[in-house]
Amino acid sequence: QLTQLISAAFIPKLLAGKKILMTAGPTYEAIDAVRGITNRSSGKMGYAICQAALEMGAEVVLVSGPTALATPHDAQRIDVQSAAQMYNAVKQHVAACDIFIAVAAVADYRVAQVSEQKIKKSAAPLTLELLPNPDILASVAALANPPYCVGFAAESENLATYAEQKRLAKRLPLLVGNIAQQAIGSDDNELILFDDAGMHPLPRADKLTLARQLMQYIAQHYEGDFS
Amino acid sequence: QLTQLISAAFIPKLLAGKKILMTAGPTYEAIDAVRGITNRSSGKMGYAICQAALEMGAEVVLVSGPTALATPHDAQRIDVQSAAQMYNAVKQHVAACDIFIAVAAVADYRVAQVSEQKIKKSAAPLTLELLPNPDILASVAALANPPYCVGFAAESENLATYAEQKRLAKRLPLLVGNIAQQAIGSDDNELILFDDAGMHPLPRADKLTLARQLMQYIAQHYEGDFS
Numbered sequence A, B: 001q002l003t004q005l006i007s008a009a010f011i012p013k014l015l016a017g018k019k020i021l022m023t024a025g026p027t028y029e030a031i032d033a034v035r036g037i038t039n040r041s042s043g044k045m046g047y048a049i050c051q052a053a054l055e056m057g058a059e060v061v062l063v064s065g066p067t068a069l070a071t072p073h074d075a076q077r078i079d080v081q082s083a084a085q086m087y088n089a090v091k092q093h094v095a096a097c098d099i100f101i102a103v104a105a106v107a108d109y110r111v112a113q114v115s116e117q118k119i120k121k122s123a124a125p126l127t128l129e130l131l132p133n134p135d136i137l138a139s140v141a142a143l144a145n146p147p148y149c150v151g152f153a154a155e156s157e158n159l160a161t162y163a164e165q166k167r168l169a170k171r172l173p174l175l176v177g178n179i180a181q182q183a184i185g186s187d188d189n190e191l192i193l194f195d196d197a198g199m200h201p202l203p204r205a206d207k208l209t210l211a212r213q214l215m216q217y218i219a220q221h222y223e224g225d226f227s
Helices: A002-009 A044-055 A083-096 A136-141 A159-170 A207-226 B002-009 B044-055 B083-096 B136-141 B159-170 B207-226
Strands: A019-024 A035-039 A059-064 A076-079 A099-102 A109-111 A126-132 A148-155 A174-179 A188-195 A198-206 B019-024 B035-039 B059-064 B076-079 B099-102 B109-111 B126-132 B148-155 B174-179 B188-195 B198-206
Touching: A019 A044, A019 A083, A035 A109, A044 A059, A044 A207, A059 A083, A083 A136, A099 A136, A099 A207, A136 A148, A136 A159, A148 A159, A148 A207, A159 A174, A159 A188, A174 A207, A188 A207, A198 A207, B019 B044, B019 B083, B035 B109, B044 B059, B044 B207, B059 B083, B083 B136, B099 B136, B099 B207, B136 B148, B136 B159, B148 B159, B148 B207, B159 B174, B159 B188, B174 B207, B188 B207, B198 B207
Parallel strands: A019 A059, A019 A099, A059 A076, A099 A148, A148 A174, B019 B059, B019 B099, B059 B076, B099 B148, B148 B174
Antiparallel strands: A035 B035, A109 A126, A126 B126, A174 A188, A188 A198, B109 B126, B174 B188, B188 B198
């Protein structure tokens, strides 16, 4: 931790004065008073990116789903549960930001009929109707004057194809791909950056190391998109 | 923490030589490679009970769903995800135990068709078919020579009725009721013990205090059921 603090002190403040809005962690979609749908995201990759952005001098608003992680020092953290709550928090803060990084594993679906009371167990099968959630990242990227938008794609197969499709469909300057099974919950990861120039792999390393490399890449590339 | 250690040293070893098997935390039922159904249980009540049992001299096997909690010192912890995995771990250890305490918020339902790959998002609604899970506690209580079985009921309404119904249906000597909305994820709780003698409320307190009162009650009552 001390060595981390000391090495952070020598990192060039490439993002001084920049405002970053980001999301991290899973979301939780209630089924009833106690049950819900979530995913295996631990929030570690997002929190590492938050940490790396702060080290480079950025101001960071971190909209976080439920995680057990400590808030990086100096981040402004907003806790949410559902995708709808995350979307509202993002809408409130997006106008002020220069860069938007969507790391959260947002639930693609919510439960159509949320029960306020705990559903009693019965021996019969149960059917859950799910409705698609709004796409937070696509909505931000489609704004008239959008921030520089960075997306994440966690895929269990066909990463390169799905990631580039996602980047083009959402019109993102930069999309970060990773393999869900390797990435989620783990301390290490392996990233592939997709942008107009092609694919840039960041080899397997701990998440803070990767986060610093990613933020370095963002700092070097995002100005170009505004010029 | 130090005061906790010192006060623990003065707790009478009422459960010395006793073997306790217990479950704690939520379970996680996979929908696909990354998504799943879980519940708001933090595992705090179960881990506090494990701690209290250890303080009283018991040997504890703790079968735990996914939580962010540290293992109580001297507990043998077995990590599981799904209700089926929890059931298997319990079956492996139940023969050796004197007391079984089922604190885990076990998923009542699992997904009928688990997808190995991440289900791609589409604009259409999705339907999830759920099947009821085996009832771990009822199965243990129905053994020919069962341990002393303690159940938990977290209800969002009608606690007294539902809890006593559950106790009689599963033939448990002792059932611990709590209000889901007050209990789950919180540091405090309020318990009501249901047994053949009636209802015994344990007023609101932190979970370790309640856990010690509960284990005291169990230590004083369970021998009777064997004699």
